[in-house]
Amino acid sequence: MKAGRAPGRDEQAPGARPRQAGQRHDARPARDGKRHGARGRRDTSLRRVGREARPFLRARTGAILRLAGWSLLEFAQTFLGGFGVARALDDGFLAGRPTTGLLWLAVAAAAVLPSVPAARGVFGRLADLVEPLRDGLVRRAVSRALSGALDRAGDVSTRSLSQVTHQSEIARDGWAGLVLTLRSFVFTAAGAVTGLLALSPALLLIVLPPLLLGAALFLATLPPMAARQRDYLAADEAYAAHAGRLAASVRDIAAAGAAERTVTESRTLAEEQLAASRSLARWSGVRVLALAVCGRFPPLLLLLGAPWLLRNGLTPGALVGALTYLTQALAPAVQALMTMLGTAGGRLVVVLDRFTDAPPPPADDPPPAREAAPPHRGTPVAELHEVSFAYGPGAQPVLDRLSLTIEAGEHLAVVGPSGSGKSTLAAVLAGTERPTGGAVRWRGRPVRPADATAVRVLLPQHAYVFSGSLRDNLRYHRPGARDREIAAMADTLGLDPLLSRLGSLDAAVEPDRLSQGERQLIALGRAYLAAPPLLILDEATSRLDPAAETRVEHAFGALPGALVVVAHRLSSARRAGRTLVMDGPRTQCGTHGELLDSCALYRDLAGLWEPADGRGEGSGRREGNGRGAERGRG
Numbered sequence: 001m002k003a004g005r006a007p008g009r010d011e012q013a014p015g016a017r018p019r020q021a022g023q024r025h026d027a028r029p030a031r032d033g034k035r036h037g038a039r040g041r042r043d044t045s046l047r048r049v050g051r052e053a054r055p056f057l058r059a060r061t062g063a064i065l066r067l068a069g070w071s072l073l074e075f076a077q078t079f080l081g082g083f084g085v086a087r088a089l090d091d092g093f094l095a096g097r098p099t100t101g102l103l104w105l106a107v108a109a110a111a112v113l114p115s116v117p118a119a120r121g122v123f124g125r126l127a128d129l130v131e132p133l134r135d136g137l138v139r140r141a142v143s144r145a146l147s148g149a150l151d152r153a154g155d156v157s158t159r160s161l162s163q164v165t166h167q168s169e170i171a172r173d174g175w176a177g178l179v180l181t182l183r184s185f186v187f188t189a190a191g192a193v194t195g196l197l198a199l200s201p202a203l204l205l206i207v208l209p210p211l212l213l214g215a216a217l218f219l220a221t222l223p224p225m226a227a228r229q230r231d232y233l234a235a236d237e238a239y240a241a242h243a244g245r246l247a248a249s250v251r252d253i254a255a256a257g258a259a260e261r262t263v264t265e266s267r268t269l270a271e272e273q274l275a276a277s278r279s280l281a282r283w284s285g286v287r288v289l290a291l292a293v294c295g296r297f298p299p300l301l302l303l304l305g306a307p308w309l310l311r312n313g314l315t316p317g318a319l320v321g322a323l324t325y326l327t328q329a330l331a332p333a334v335q336a337l338m339t340m341l342g343t344a345g346g347r348l349v350v351v352l353d354r355f356t357d358a359p360p361p362p363a364d365d366p367p368p369a370r371e372a373a374p375p376h377r378g379t380p381v382a383e384l385h386e387v388s389f390a391y392g393p394g395a396q397p398v399l400d401r402l403s404l405t406i407e408a409g410e411h412l413a414v415v416g417p418s419g420s421g422k423s424t425l426a427a428v429l430a431g432t433e434r435p436t437g438g439a440v441r442w443r444g445r446p447v448r449p450a451d452a453t454a455v456r457v458l459l460p461q462h463a464y465v466f467s468g469s470l471r472d473n474l475r476y477h478r479p480g481a482r483d484r485e486i487a488a489m490a491d492t493l494g495l496d497p498l499l500s501r502l503g504s505l506d507a508a509v510e511p512d513r514l515s516q517g518e519r520q521l522i523a524l525g526r527a528y529l530a531a532p533p534l535l536i537l538d539e540a541t542s543r544l545d546p547a548a549e550t551r552v553e554h555a556f557g558a559l560p561g562a563l564v565v566v567a568h569r570l571s572s573a574r575r576a577g578r579t580l581v582m583d584g585p586r587t588q589c590g591t592h593g594e595l596l597d598s599c600a601l602y603r604d605l606a607g608l609w610e611p612a613d614g615r616g617e618g619s620g621r622r623e624g625n626g627r628g629a630e631r632g633r634g
């Protein structure tokens with residue numbers, strides 16, 4: 001048999017590993033209801049961040065007031081900038097008094113001078129607001145890592161390390177930028193509006209509507225942009241995690257023949273990332289529109305309304321002063337604020353939410369969840385209808401119009417000489433090879449890759465075991481399996497000696513230090529815990545001794561699903577209710593007794609196997625289900 005050509009759930013590469021118990025950040029959110037889910041997350045994340053921000057800010061009221069004090073200089077500078085220009089024109093140059101004009105210009109210019117000590121003061125006070133945030137975040141990440149280390153190793157420590165180093169720095173820089181920009185905007189806007197009011201209240205009639213409209217539009221884009229930002233980060237993280245696992249498991253993927261599925265998964269993740277970035281870009285477009293309305297429309301409207309304003313008593317100096325406020329102070333401040341809120345602000349909320357997010361629940365918290373409801377005995381689990389298969393257009397068919405029904409509770413053995421197509425049949429049944437003719441159905445429905453994990457487990461000869469704890473290896477298909485279920489499984493399948501040798505379920509599994517038989521036992525153990533509707537063992541017990549194999553097959557035979565065993569011993573075929581004999585495209589199906597009577601190839605195989613099995617056939621014609629050959633072509 002070709003080991004690992006047909007990947008089953010056990011043969012999934014780490015890139016396809018199911019979610020571990022307690023892993024809260026689902027790297028790849030389901031497409032269905034994705035928006036809905038994102039909305040729910042965003043609402044709670046904003047609320048969570050807001051709830052934690054309020055006491056933080058309350059405790060730093062003094063620092064905020066000191067920062068505001070230094071920022072008053074910015075207010076004065078803005079106010080004098082426009083007002084000085086207006087007075088210089090009206091009272092100086094246009095009134096024929098150039099000296100007065102120059103003096104007012106000097107006043108406007110002098111207002112810039114205090115900006116140097118003001119910047120020093122602002123940055124000094126800024127530290128009082130920013131450093132405590134970072135210290136608090138680092139403290140939180142460290143304590144989370146310590147409690148995580150007590151519970152379990154793994155994801156938590158990786159996440160905490162990123163929080164201590166990278167994410168806390170992003171939060172600190174984002175928070176510092178937000179405070180600086182917000183403060184500057186508030187005092188600049190206040191200075192400009194006061195100046196406009198001082199020059200002529202009518203100016204506000206023209207300037208305020210576009211400013212307010214743009215601000216409203218911008219605020220409306222914030223929640224969806226935060227959600228898109230979060231989706232994008234999640235998609236980015238999912239892709240990065242997938243790529244990281246791929247890099248570490250290229251050999252496993254090749255060994256398990258999971259390349260095609262891995263490529264499909266990579267493509268899906270890349271498409272999700274692309275969709276998230278496109279959506280983010282669309283909202284960025286709306287934000288640019290808001291910026292334009294806010295920053296560019298007021299000066300434009302002022303110029304358009306200039307004749308009306310001048311007719312109604314506005315002086316030319318006041319008009320130029322107002323333009324100075326709009327173009328030199330307000331527009332840059334609005335632009336800086338919106339850019340800040342739209343980029344670093346969104347990131348800040350997302351990153352802070354990671355810290356406010358509750359830590360993952362303990363590993364055993366989630367209730368054990370079977371991946372599929374147990375099938376009713378006797379209902380068809382897998383059906384082949386006139387199935388043909390060849391490895392290439394000109395190649396000899398390996399399967400030729402084979403029809404076969406496998407029912408829940410049934411135990412089917414597949415036997416045949418080397419190269420007769422047993423592994424190919426296993427792959428076609430498992431849906432990893434598509435038939436070139438005919439149809440395969442699972443539980444009455446055409447095979448869909450999306451159903452694969454819920455329907456079947458295919459174990460090849462070479463078992464896939466990964467570095468990690470024994471518990472993680474055994475719970476690979478059922479992350480929620482409890483320790484007592486694992487213990488019961490170990491008892492049933494005969495894993496206890498291996499468990500004792502390794503020490504405990506927490507023991508680290510080093511695949512290279514396990515024998516082939518031990519690896520097979522681990523793979524069989526996780527398949528038993530998963531109890532899938534269809535279990536296909538493609539020589540998956542070949543490295544077990546006959547007694548262990550008997551124990552395992554009896555245990556699997558008692559499960560409610562269907563069991564298909566590519567047998568390499570006569571004893572294995574005799575245990576099955578039915579046996580399918582493959583001889584290239586020719587097949588024959590029947591009970592052990594029927595086949596001994598009617599199938600020369602089976603008799604030959606039985607003769608060859610008997611000595612190796614170490615026991616005679618005796619009168620061992622077991623009762624099968626008596627269905628006989630279903631479809632063969634001789």
Ligand SMILES: Nc1ncnc2c1ncn2[C@@H]1O[C@H](COP(=O)(O)OP(=O)(O)OP(=O)(O)O)[C@@H](O)[C@H]1O
Nearest residue numbers: 001002391398416417418419420421422423424425
């Ligand atoms: N990937 C492949 N490409 C082309 N031909 C293949 C491929 N895999 C198998 N075959 C051919 O298909 C036929 C059936 O192979 P298959 O592995 O299914 O037989 P088998 O009964 O499982 O053999 P064994 O018991 O030796 O593993 C053989 O002739 C084999 O050479």
